[in-house]
Amino acid sequence: MVQVDTPLEQARFIFTTGKLIRDRINRIVAARQAQGGALARFGDISVAQMHALFFIHNAGKMTIKELAETLSVSAPSASTMVDRLVEKGLVVREPDPEDRRRVHVRISPEAGRDMVHLEETILQAFVNLVEELGPETAREWCRILERVHSVLTDETKRLERLP
Numbered sequence: 001m002v003q004v005d006t007p008l009e010q011a012r013f014i015f016t017t018g019k020l021i022r023d024r025i026n027r028i029v030a031a032r033q034a035q036g037g038a039l040a041r042f043g044d045i046s047v048a049q050m051h052a053l054f055f056i057h058n059a060g061k062m063t064i065k066e067l068a069e070t071l072s073v074s075a076p077s078a079s080t081m082v083d084r085l086v087e088k089g090l091v092v093r094e095p096d097p098e099d100r101r102r103v104h105v106r107i108s109p110e111a112g113r114d115m116v117h118l119e120e121t122i123l124q125a126f127v128n129l130v131e132e133l134g135p136e137t138a139r140e141w142c143r144i145l146e147r148v149h150s151v152l153t154d155e156t157k158r159l160e161r162l163p
Helices: 007-034 037-042 047-059 064-071 075-087 109-133 135-161
Strands: 091-095 103-107
Touching (some): 007 037, 007 109, 047 064, 047 075, 047 103, 047 109, 064 075, 064 103, 075 091, 075 103, 103 109, 109 135
Antiparallel strands (some): 091 103
């Protein structure tokens, strides 16, 4: 067992382990992309663009401002990211029917079908990891993540109330 006694050592261990999990998922997705098929269209996008795609996909549609706030980036950065995703055929811009000055972005129909495959691939990678850990460890991990989720949600609520 890893000896992590101080908060700094614990934070470093959690951060490093999170990176290992992300890297494992990225390798699995990259391997599937290399095989072609449904995931090939996601092969040359950045991690930030992938996050944007998931947020847009889960929301159904978003304004650039909403996307920027969700990603914690500036509106011009989010707009540039969307421009690149539009060029790749992954998202489309649509005028808001109620306010023509406002533009929504949504996943393109073609990419939407492939997003389902991408989510399934990532979820399967987590299923494999959970199975490797075993049921007792997986339950403990969920318990801990539930507490982490609660702390982060409370923090977000506090920050939203600030002037």
